[in-house]
Structures are given as structure tokens and as C-alpha cells.
Amino acid sequence: MEMELRTAFTPWASLFGGSLIGLSAVMVMGLFGRIAGISGITQGFLGTVLPTPGAPRDRDWRLAFLLGLLAAPLAIMLGGGTISQSVPANLPGMVIAGLLVGLGTSLGSGCTSGHGVCGLARLSRRSFAAVLTFMSAGFVTVFVLRHVLRGAW
Template identity: 80%
Template sequence: MEMAVQSKFTPWASLAGGVLIGLSAVMVMGLFGRIAGISGITGGFLGALVPMRGAPRDRDWRVAFLLGLVAAPLLMMLSGGTVAQSVPGNLGGMLAAGLLVGLGTALGSGCTSGHGVCGLARLSRRSLAAVVTFMAAGFATVFVLRHVLGTV
């Protein structure tokens, strides 16, 4: 069986991206005393917009962080670079995947960026358990989709 490689080997771009992710995580922790997990940042931002008990009041840095996630690829394209992305045509599958990811971040008290980048760096046992679970679920999903269902 021949495997199809869907992405190019980009060690320098990947290294630069990793350094920037690490730098942003350190900056968010150092400046705001918060974990740079996207689900927590987004949830806190939405909670600050909709008045509810226990909602954080630190909306501004969250807005800046989320705008940076959107602005970075746009600036890359404006500077002449390319941002390669593929989106599957299966809208139902994408919807199901999004709902499952949302459910998983709620059940796991965080997402891959919060647990994988920040939690592991803090030597959190809970984050280690979450990352092992994320990875095992990802491996199982790929195995089932490729080798059982033959869809990928």
C-alpha cells in the first residue's frame, strides 16, 4: 500500500512557527498570568461579551490574541507568501468533527494548545493525561478512517 504525503517538509518554517507559539505562550503567562490555550482564550472572550456570573473581565488581550491568529496568515499573503490550506468537501463530517472537538475541549478542560504547549511545559500531570488522550484518539481516528473504512 502506498501512502500519499499531503504536506511538504518545511523544517525552518516549522521551527519558526514553534518558536513563535512558545514565545506567545510565555508572553501570555508573563504579562497576564494566563495559559495560552485557544479554547480558554475564546471562551473567556465570549464570556466577557455575554454577561454571566464568573465571566472574566480581561477582554482586551483576548481580542488582540484572537485577531493575531486571523491577521498572521493575512499578513503572510500580503507580503507575497502563500498559505496552503485544504478543506474537505464533506460538510457533515466537518460539522461532526467540530462538535466532537468542542465536546472534547469541554470534557478535557482545555485544548491541545493549552494542554500540549503550556500544560506540558509546566509539567502538569493533568495535561500529560490530556495530551496522551488526544494523541490516542487521533491515532485511532486515522487508523479507522484509513484502514477500516478506507475513506482517507
């Protein structure tokens, strides 16, 4: 049985979305002097909610940023747009993948948005190494899943 995977080619939507991501990163840096990395924003917000020593005290903008992440797809749907998302039925695989992403984010001192968007824009060597690492791991993972295991997962 041959597995077929198709990816939609959406250059205008991708350009618009990428521009909004870049604009938000510049705004967070300009307004708050912070990096717009989702893991850091979330960790900082949780540190203000759950008493943690050394937690930042800037909860409001972090909450607004996180709510914006949730509100954007809802706004698209309310405007008549559609969002299609497929989720694999392999719950144990998803749990393992989520834990590995969390571990990698912790070990790498940031996530793909923090390193890939903000770190590279700041010419950070550490972010460049992180981006090379997670892109390489992604390439290998896709190759193994699509060509070696042939969709067994």
C-alpha cells in the same frame, strides 16, 4: 483505487512557527498570568462580550490574541507568501468532527494548545493525561480512516 496522502516536510518553517507559539505562550503567562489555550481565551473573551456570571474582565488582551490569530495568515499573504488549505467536502462529517472537538475541549478542561504547549511546559499531570488521550485518539482515527475505511469519508 489507492489513496495517496503527502505531507510537506518543512523543518525551518515548523521550527519558526513552533518558536513563535512558545514565545506567545511565555508572553501570555508572563504578562497576564494566564494560560495561552485558545479555547480558554475564546471562552473568556465571549464571557466578557455576552454577560455571564463569573466571566473574566480582561477582554482587551484576549481580543488582541484572537485578532492576531486571524491577522497572521493575512500578513503572510500580504508579504507575498501563499497559504494552501484544503477542506474536505463532507460537510456533515466536518460538523460532527467540530462538535466532537468542542465536546472534548469542554470535557478535558482545555484544548491542544492549552494542554500540549502550556500544560506540558508546566509539568501538569492533567495536561499529560489529556495529551496522551487526544494523541492516542488522533492516531487511532488516522489509522482507521487511512487503512480501514481507505478514504471512504
